[in-house]
Amino acid sequence: MDKLWQTRLRRHQKNQAKYLQRVFNDHFVLVLLVMFGALLYAYSNFVRGIVGRPIWVSPVVALICAATIPLGRLATLFVPADATFLLPQAGKMRGYLNQARRYSMMLPAVVQLAVSIAVWPLMTVGGNPNVALMVALIILQLTVAYANMSVQLTSIFVPRWSRVRVWLVAGDFVIVLLGLTTWFLPVALLGVILAAGVTYRTVAARNRAQLDLLTAIKREGARMATIYRFYNLFTDVPGLGGGVRRRLYLDFLVNKVRPVQGNTWMYLLVRGLLRSQEYFGLCVRLIIVGMIATWLCPTWWLALLVNAGFSYLLGYQLLPLATRYRDVVFTHIYPVDPALRKQAWSKLVTIVLLVQAVLLGLTAIVHVPELMSAAALLLGCIFVPVLVRGYLTRRIAD
Amino acid sequence: MSLEINALSGGYGQVPVLHDVTFSVPDGQVVGLIGLNGAGKSTTIKHIIGLLKPRSGSIKVGGVTLASDENTYRQNLAYVPETPVLYPDLTLREHLELTMMAYGLDQKQALADLEPMLEKFRLQNKLNWFPDNFSKGMNQKVMIASAFMTHAKLFIIDEPFTGLDPLAIHDLLDLVRVKKAEGASVLMSTHVLATAETAADSFVLLGDGQVKATGTLDELRAKLHIADASLDDIYMAMTGEEGR
Incomplete structure (x- = not known):
C-alpha cells in the first residue's frame, strides 16, 4: 500500500x-x-x-x-x-x-x-x-x-x-x-x-x-x-469547460457574415470564436481584467500602455484559433483558397481587438476625463491593425 | 475520365506505401477499391484528395492535376471520410451551409435539392443540433449529405458500409445511382465485398501498395480462371496467392 x-x-x-x-x-x-x-x-x-x-x-x-x-x-x-x-x-x-x-x-x-x-x-x-x-x-x-x-x-x-x-x-x-x-x-x-x-x-x-x-x-x-x-480559468483542461455552447443571443453577430464562397473561413471562425468556451471565455475574461487594470491607471499614457498590452495578450492567445480546424479533413479539401484562411483570422481578430481597445479606452476616458485620454483611445485602436498584420498573422503556423 | 492515376508512388514521410499505382475511373462509373487492411486504400485516397503529395506519378481529376489548377480540381471532387470528423462549433444546418459556400452553390437551390435527402436520412428535425449530440451514424449521414449536394464529377467514399444501418446503406446506394445517372463517377473503398459486388461496375484490387488486378467482375473471373466466382472468391484466391 x-x-x-x-x-x-x-x-x-x-x-x-x-x-x-x-x-x-x-x-x-x-x-x-x-x-x-x-x-x-x-x-x-x-x-x-x-x-x-x-x-x-x-x-x-x-x-x-x-x-x-x-x-x-x-x-x-x-x-x-x-x-x-x-x-x-x-x-x-x-x-x-x-x-x-x-x-x-x-x-x-x-x-x-x-x-x-x-x-x-x-x-x-x-x-x-x-x-x-x-x-x-x-x-x-x-x-x-x-x-x-x-x-x-x-x-x-x-x-x-x-x-x-x-x-x-x-x-x-x-x-x-x-x-x-x-x-x-x-x-x-x-x-x-x-x-x-x-x-x-x-x-x-x-x-x-x-x-x-x-x-x-x-x-x-x-x-x-x-x-x-x-x-x-487559465488553460484548457480536457473534459472540462472546453465544450461548445449555442449562445443563440449572439446569432445576430454570427449572421453578419454573408454566405458567399469567399467568406467560408470567416463563417467558420466567427462561430468557433463565439461558441467555444475556450475562446469566448478568454475574450470576456481578458476584457474585464483589462478594464479593471485600466481603471487603476492614474494617467492617460499608462492607460494607453495597458490598452496596447492587452491587445497583444488577447491577440496572441487567439493564435490557436487559426489552426483550430486543422484536424477536420474538409478544411483541406474545400475548393477555397487556403490563403483566405489567414486573412479571415486576421480580419476577425482585428475586430475583436478593436472592440477590446474601444472598451478599455472608454474606461480610461470615464476615469480620467481629459482630451489626452480620447487621443489614447484613438492610438490604441490604430495599434490593433499594426499588431495583427505586422506581427500576429506572421506567427500563424501553416 | 473522371479520375486518372498514373504511375503514382507515395506515402507518409520517408516510407513509400504505394508503388507505381495506375488506374482510372471513367465518367458515369462506380469503381470499388478493394484491399486488405494496410493494402494502401486509404493512402491512395489521401493522395487523391490532396492530403498527401505524390512522390512521383500524377493524379488528374476532371483532366487537371492539383498543381495545375487547384480550384477546378477541388471543385470536381467530393469526399466522404471513413471516420466522421465534423466542426464542433457548427450545427448540422451550418455544416450544410458551409459546404454550399465552399463549393459556391446557390443556397436556395441547394437547400431545395437537399430536402429529400434530409428526409431520407431522418435529419430534417435535427438541423440545429451540434455534432456532440450526434450518433456515429448521424455524423456519417451529415457527411454524405454534404458531399452529395455538390456538383462534383468524382465522389470518393471511404468505407461507406461500416457504421451505417442497412436502410442508410440502401439510401446511400440510391444517391450513388442518381449521381451516376447524371454522369458523375464514384470511387469507394471497402471490405464489404458482397455489397461492393452489386454496387460497383468495376474493381481495383490493391495489395502491398500495388494494383493487383483491375476490371469488371467478369474480367476478373477470366483473369483468375474461376467461372461463376463471386468477388469474395476472387478476393480470397488473390490473397491466397499472396500467401503462397
Whole structure:
C-alpha cells in the first residue's frame, strides 16, 4: 500500500506540474510579482499609519488566523475505480492514509507560516515587536492545522467528525483573541495542548471505525474538480469547460457574415470564436481584467500602455484559433483558397481587438476625463491593425 | 475520365506505401477499391484528395492535376471520410451551409435539392443540433449529405458500409445511382465485398501498395480462371496467392 501511495503521488505531481506550468506562465508570474509587491508596500504603509493600539487590531488578527485554518484539504488521491479494486484492502489503508495526511499538510504548513509572519507586525503594533510571540503563534497555528487535517482524515471513517472542523476554527479564534488581550504565551500553550488533544482523540475514533471508501472517493473527486476548475480559468483542461455552447443571443453577430464562397473561413471562425468556451471565455475574461487594470491607471499614457498590452495578450492567445480546424479533413479539401484562411483570422481578430481597445479606452476616458485620454483611445485602436498584420498573422503556423 | 492515376508512388514521410499505382475511373462509373487492411486504400485516397503529395506519378481529376489548377480540381471532387470528423462549433444546418459556400452553390437551390435527402436520412428535425449530440451514424449521414449536394464529377467514399444501418446503406446506394445517372463517377473503398459486388461496375484490387488486378467482375473471373466466382472468391484466391 505504501508503494501505491508513492506511484499515485508521482503521477499526481507530474500531472499538476503540467498544469501549473501553464497557469504560471511568464506573463502571469510578472503580473503576480507586481501585485505582490504592491500589496506588501500597501500593507507596510498601512501598519506604519496605525497610531497606538486601536481596539479592532486583536479581533482582526484572530479572525485572519482562524479563517486560514480550513485552507488545505486532505488529498487522498483516490480514484473511482478504487471502490472496486481497493475494497479488499480497505482495512489495510492506514499507512497509505497517514502518508496522504503528511503530504496534505505541506500546503497548510506553508500557508500558516506565511500568515503568522505576515500578521506579526499587526499583532505587535503599538507594543514591543517580540519574536517569541511570532514563534508561539506559528506553533499554535501549525498544531491547529494538523488537528484540522486529522479531523478530515477521521471524517472519512466517521462522517460526523466533519463538524469538529467548525469548532477548531472557532476555538482558534477564541484562543488567539484571548491571548492577544491577556498573556499570549500561556494562552497559546493552552491552545496547543487542546489541539493536540483533538488530534489524539481522532486516532481512537479511527481505530474504532472502518474506512468509508465511497465517501473518501467522492470527496477526493470534489477536491480535484475544484482544482481543475481553477486551472481552467487559465488553460484548457480536457473534459472540462472546453465544450461548445449555442449562445443563440449572439446569432445576430454570427449572421453578419454573408454566405458567399469567399467568406467560408470567416463563417467558420466567427462561430468557433463565439461558441467555444475556450475562446469566448478568454475574450470576456481578458476584457474585464483589462478594464479593471485600466481603471487603476492614474494617467492617460499608462492607460494607453495597458490598452496596447492587452491587445497583444488577447491577440496572441487567439493564435490557436487559426489552426483550430486543422484536424477536420474538409478544411483541406474545400475548393477555397487556403490563403483566405489567414486573412479571415486576421480580419476577425482585428475586430475583436478593436472592440477590446474601444472598451478599455472608454474606461480610461470615464476615469480620467481629459482630451489626452480620447487621443489614447484613438492610438490604441490604430495599434490593433499594426499588431495583427505586422506581427500576429506572421506567427500563424501553416 | 473522371479520375486518372498514373504511375503514382507515395506515402507518409520517408516510407513509400504505394508503388507505381495506375488506374482510372471513367465518367458515369462506380469503381470499388478493394484491399486488405494496410493494402494502401486509404493512402491512395489521401493522395487523391490532396492530403498527401505524390512522390512521383500524377493524379488528374476532371483532366487537371492539383498543381495545375487547384480550384477546378477541388471543385470536381467530393469526399466522404471513413471516420466522421465534423466542426464542433457548427450545427448540422451550418455544416450544410458551409459546404454550399465552399463549393459556391446557390443556397436556395441547394437547400431545395437537399430536402429529400434530409428526409431520407431522418435529419430534417435535427438541423440545429451540434455534432456532440450526434450518433456515429448521424455524423456519417451529415457527411454524405454534404458531399452529395455538390456538383462534383468524382465522389470518393471511404468505407461507406461500416457504421451505417442497412436502410442508410440502401439510401446511400440510391444517391450513388442518381449521381451516376447524371454522369458523375464514384470511387469507394471497402471490405464489404458482397455489397461492393452489386454496387460497383468495376474493381481495383490493391495489395502491398500495388494494383493487383483491375476490371469488371467478369474480367476478373477470366483473369483468375474461376467461372461463376463471386468477388469474395476472387478476393480470397488473390490473397491466397499472396500467401503462397
